[in-house]
Amino acid sequence: MKLSVLFQKVHMEWFHGDGQIDAAGLCYDSRTCKKGDVFFAIGGFQADGNAYIEDAVRRGAVAVVSENRNALERTASENSIPVILVKDVRRAMSAAAACYHGYPSNRMKVIGITGTNGKSSTAFFLKELLEDQGRRVGIIGTLGNYFENWEGQATHTTPESVEIHGILKEMADLGAEYCLMEVSSHALALYRVEDVSFHGSIFTNISQDHLDFHHTMEEYFIAKEKLFRYNQVYAVINTDDPYGRRIHEGLKKTSTRAIGFGMDIGGEFLLNIHQLTDQGGVFSLKSGMESIKISTNQVGAFNMYNLASAVLAGKMESLKIEGMMESAKRLQGIRGRMEKIQTAEGFGVIIDFAHTPDGLEKVLKTLRETSQGRIITVFGCGGDRDRQKRPVMGSIAVENSDFVIVTSDNPRGEDPSAIIGEIEEGMKKYMHKYTVSIDRKDAIGKALKMAKPEDLVLIAGKGHETLQIIGDKKLPFDERAIVKELLDSNETHKN
Ligand SMILES: CC(=O)N[C@H]1[C@@H](OP(=O)(O)OP(=O)(O)OC[C@H]2O[C@@H](n3ccc(=O)[nH]c3=O)[C@H](O)[C@@H]2O)O[C@H](CO)[C@@H](O)[C@@H]1O[C@H](C)C(=O)N[C@@H](C)C(=O)N[C@H](CCC(=O)O)C(=O)O
């Protein structure tokens, strides 16, 4: 595609070179640049992409886009290739990516799902509801990018714009009618989805997370709210959440149809949760004379919210209510979300991705309300992520469990024992109720050893993940395999 076409919708501050040159692709990391690519030099948080222009050109980049005039002047004089000066390189990259791939989001219905917790769960529930009624659905999210038998590699919950439009094109070419896209606050703040045209969106909730990136809850909210400012047909919103109410209110001034739901009146649908057990739950959604009653095999009040929003989005997509009622009873659920392993010894093991204070609290309360035995929790917090949530999660864990084993999650570049120290800050009043075991496998082993019939061992934080990131190493770590290995080795209940 010619540069003049690729950048037709981008406001260029300065363009130097031949606009007729063909771009064979787009790249923003010099290390992956190929012959014929346009290189976008991003001034990042860790490094400055402008320092890698030479590397990109050496690998075959035919044009460079940047916010840095000096870097571009140097490039133009040394390499005589086209250079493009823009105000915001991420925005320019997003616009070029959509153009390069032929605006694939216009070829299907993209439904964006945002919120601190419940995005993946809601996406998978909605996928099942749609697919059971014959719709062809792709997913972009934390667990990967999928469409039927096609699977794309995922590094982020919401990929960079260049990848997003590539994935959407792939899905559209294969016949996808829908893409359910988890939209993280990072993606919204960093313009990853700026040129996606959304058909609808879902808001799950906002609670404390990512304060390393957004600094304040208000900044975090403003990033999330951006999804609802895009032009779209409808937005399903949990109006029990105060941030959800603000989004709902804001939509009144737009043409987007707001579908609020919650136990508090204020939205369009009144949610009632009638039953919650360890096998599932029953809830209803009422609006005027209309009433939808759903029984599901999914566990926990929080999952009733996730499923309620999926059902309301399904309704907006004209799915048959009876069909959704049937689907809800036998949802496959998602890997690593309240995933239960019942042991021969009579206790249960729950693997769950709770990695925020709210997620952990909701899961622990659900387990408490639906079980009789003790709850033994194994958890840690990820490194190079929000530090403020660590003591909060520590106190939630210890207050809602009978015993806690604090361990490592993905320490990444941080010292694991320092992370644990910060978690313990919130546990001081309960020294008798917890211990520390830095090695996660050892911690799981200790918990399994302690468990008696009827007890539950909650292993929280890593859910579906199959790797543990320690330093710059990614080591195999599949919790279900580890639990099985420990139980099979009989190490846990020898005496
Ligand atoms: C905070 C954040 O989102 N950072 C993203 C950002 O990184 P950055 O700006 O710091 O990049 P940098 O390392 O400073 O480098 C600047 C530029 O130089 C380039 N470079 C660098 C080295 C080199 O040799 N050559 C080169 O060209 C880099 O590719 C980059 O474009 O831009 C990068 C390129 O697009 C992203 O990979 C990176 O994601 C990092 C790895 C990350 O961990 N992000 C997480 C926090 C994230 O986005 N999470 C959300 C989910 C959160 C949730 O809801 O739970 C997600 O959507 O996944």
Ligand SMILES: Nc1ncnc2c1ncn2[C@@H]1O[C@H](COP(=O)(O)OP(=O)(O)OP(=O)(O)O)[C@@H](O)[C@H]1O
């Ligand atoms: N509606 C909810 N409210 C609070 N906690 C929830 C909710 N839904 C799920 N959780 C908890 O959060 C965990 C993660 O759920 P899920 O993967 O659906 O969230 P997510 O928003 O996709 O997370 P991520 O930001 O990591 O992609 C679950 O394992 C559960 O512990």
Ligand SMILES: N[C@H](CCC[C@H](N)C(=O)O)C(=O)O
């Ligand atoms: N999407 C979340 C996932 C956290 C998962 C947890 N296991 C961790 O590594 O902190 C994040 O990137 O913050």
Ligand SMILES: [Mg+2]
């Ligand atoms: Mg997710």
